[in-house]
Amino acid sequence: MRKIVMILAITLFFAGCSGAKTSEEGDKETAIGAENETTEDVATPSEGYSFEYNDVTIPMNVDAAPIVEVLGEPVEYFEAASCAFQGLDKIYYYNGFELGTYPNAEKDFVSYVNLLDDSVTTEKGIYLGSTLDDIIAAYGDDYTAEGTSYVYRLGETKLTFIVEEDAVTAITYFAIVEGLNN
Amino acid sequence: MNKKVIINIAAVLLALLVLALLQRVFMPKYISSIHEGNLIEEYYDEVKKHDVIFIGDCEVFSNVSPITLWNQYGIPSYIRGSAQQLVWQSYYLLEEVLTYETPKVVVFNVLAMKYNEPQKEAYNRLSLDGMKLSMSKLRAIDASMLQEEALITYLFPLLRYHSRWKELTGEDVKYMFHKDTLSHNGFLMRVDTKPVTVVPTGKKLADYRFGENSYDYLDRMTKLCKDKGIELLLIKSPSVYPYWYEEWDEQMVQYAKENELTYINFLDYTQEMGIDYNADTYDGGLHMNLAGAEKFTKYLGQLLTEKFQLQDRRGEQELATIWQEKSEFYYSMKEDQDRELKEYGYLKSYGAIAQSIEEE
Numbered sequence: 001m002r003k004i005v006m007i008l009a010i011t012l013f014f015a016g017c018s019g020a021k022t023s024e025e026g027d028k029e030t031a032i033g034a035e036n037e038t039t040e041d042v043a044t045p046s047e048g049y050s051f052e053y054n055d056v057t058i059p060m061n062v063d064a065a066p067i068v069e070v071l072g073e074p075v076e077y078f079e080a081a082s083c084a085f086q087g088l089d090k091i092y093y094y095n096g097f098e099l100g101t102y103p104n105a106e107k108d109f110v111s112y113v114n115l116l117d118d119s120v121t122t123e124k125g126i127y128l129g130s131t132l133d134d135i136i137a138a139y140g141d142d143y144t145a146e147g148t149s150y151v152y153r154l155g156e157t158k159l160t161f162i163v164e165e166d167a168v169t170a171i172t173y174f175a176i177v178e179g180l181n182n
Numbered sequence: 183m184n185k186k187v188i189i190n191i192a193a194v195l196l197a198l199l200v201l202a203l204l205q206r207v208f209m210p211k212y213i214s215s216i217h218e219g220n221l222i223e224e225y226y227d228e229v230k231k232h233d234v235i236f237i238g239d240c241e242v243f244s245n246v247s248p249i250t251l252w253n254q255y256g257i258p259s260y261i262r263g264s265a266q267q268l269v270w271q272s273y274y275l276l277e278e279v280l281t282y283e284t285p286k287v288v289v290f291n292v293l294a295m296k297y298n299e300p301q302k303e304a305y306n307r308l309s310l311d312g313m314k315l316s317m318s319k320l321r322a323i324d325a326s327m328l329q330e331e332a333l334i335t336y337l338f339p340l341l342r343y344h345s346r347w348k349e350l351t352g353e354d355v356k357y358m359f360h361k362d363t364l365s366h367n368g369f370l371m372r373v374d375t376k377p378v379t380v381v382p383t384g385k386k387l388a389d390y391r392f393g394e395n396s397y398d399y400l401d402r403m404t405k406l407c408k409d410k411g412i413e414l415l416l417i418k419s420p421s422v423y424p425y426w427y428e429e430w431d432e433q434m435v436q437y438a439k440e441n442e443l444t445y446i447n448f449l450d451y452t453q454e455m456g457i458d459y460n461a462d463t464y465d466g467g468l469h470m471n472l473a474g475a476e477k478f479t480k481y482l483g484q485l486l487t488e489k490f491q492l493q494d495r496r497g498e499q500e501l502a503t504i505w506q507e508k509s510e511f512y513y514s515m516k517e518d519q520d521r522e523l524k525e526y527g528y529l530k531s532y533g534a535i536a537q538s539i540e541e542e
Contacts, residue, residue, distance in 0.1 A: 149388030
């Protein structure tokens with residue numbers, strides 16, 4: 001009897017201890033069960049790119065609710081079941097930019113900010129229509145070039161510029177989160 | 183054999199039995215939510231005599247109704263779909279299907295071409311955990327795992343799911359050995375409606391080319407079908423979101439041309455199909471509701487019949503009996519969903535909770 005108990009204890013010990021590591025950002029709501037960080041762990045990134053609009057700072061991968069509340073009524077709003085998480089992806093359209101969120105536990109987190117026209121700029125003054133030289137003068141040359149895109153990474157965020165014929169045609173801030181197809 | 187050896191063997195067997203039972207308890211059941219977690223394993227209980235097999239992501243398991251395909255055209259079909267099914271997963275699922283049966287046509291939804299590498303463990307699990315152990319499964323796991331995942335946790339899922347002990351409910355015990363069928367040959371039914379109000383345009387991309395890995399597995403799928411004498415039909419289902427770029431469409435047109443396949447982007451045929459995005463989707467355009475799925479399926483069925491000369495098999499007694507039972511289940515679920523919608527205002531038992539909370 002003692003042997004049986006020992007074997008069971010050993011097998012249960014191994015079952016309990018050798019769990020696979022799962023996603024770093026925390027897969028909070030899937031039915032597979034979480035053994036990850038909590039929402040709060042990712043709520044306040046220590047460093048990263050932020051978009052600023054009318055004195056509102058919009059960091060990536062933080063709770064979107066207070067930001068959306070301050071920004072006021074969006075021009076348009078879209079939501080659909082998330083492809084990557086349990087819950088809804090949401091897109092808020094404001095004048096000059098769109099703000100995307102992904103669901104994380106009970107909250108929505110900022111997944112990206114995409115600039116839509118030249119009425120808004122990055123915090124360093126780059127806007128749709130700026131040149132590659134403008135970008136490098138503002139952000140330096142520590143970028144990754146992928147085709148027509150120039151990607152700057154800071155913490156768990158990235159700022160992407162697409163440059164075509166020496167003019168910036170797209171500017172997007174992204175949260176770097178596993179499962180978000182950025 | 184002496185007594186000591188017998189006791190040792192008994193101890194090992196008992197330990198294995200306990201672990202097997204624990205694994206049964208800890209595995210997610212996907213009954214009260216995330217129903218798509220059951221889709222892959224439901225296939226194994228089927229009588230495998232299908233003329234058409236659909237593979238792909240939610241754009242097949244939400245948008246195509248095999249019951250409609252049977253009732254309208256007499257085409258027996260099955261959807262081996264799963265949430266965010268990646269191209270290599272589709273390939274290995276197809277490879278597995280072909281060990282059981284040889285359909286006349288395989289239909290692959292091409293949205294997944296946008297993903298060139300594994301995305302998220304949770305979605306890997308929804309596609310892979312339900313597969314029976316086979317070489318196809320092992321290869322699918324190998325192709326799908328993220329860096330931090332381990333093969334052993336797919337072979338012995340208890341190693342992955344033991345952390346669910348805090349979340350266990352009566353459901354985990356109730357459905358340890360048997361789960362009710364939730365899909366209709368892989369189709370997940372939803373009768374509720376949430377109109378399309380905004381169609382988000384896609385963000386500008388630096389590179390619109392599909393990745394090498396995606397193409398590699400599409401090539402394998404094409405070859406596998408050709409080797410087996412199966413017609414491969416590539417489709418883009420009529421969901422308006424996620425955004426399907428024109429540049430992506432052109433690549434699929436080109437691929438089909440080069441490989442002598444048919445590719446149809448059904449977003450170009452929504453008017454002919456009679457799809458009304460105010461009434462035919464349950465989540466603002468990502469997935470069709472039942473009305474939308476039936477419209478799309480009727481159109482698709484016509485095409486399958488004409489292009490691939492699929493025969494109407496409703497006259498075959500064995501199939502007729504099987505599909506009669508399936509139809510009854512289908513219409514009883516429709517009735518139940520209509521009732522829930524009327525009673526609660528949303529589909530309480532069919533995964534609509536999140537949206538309804540959002541709307542309140």
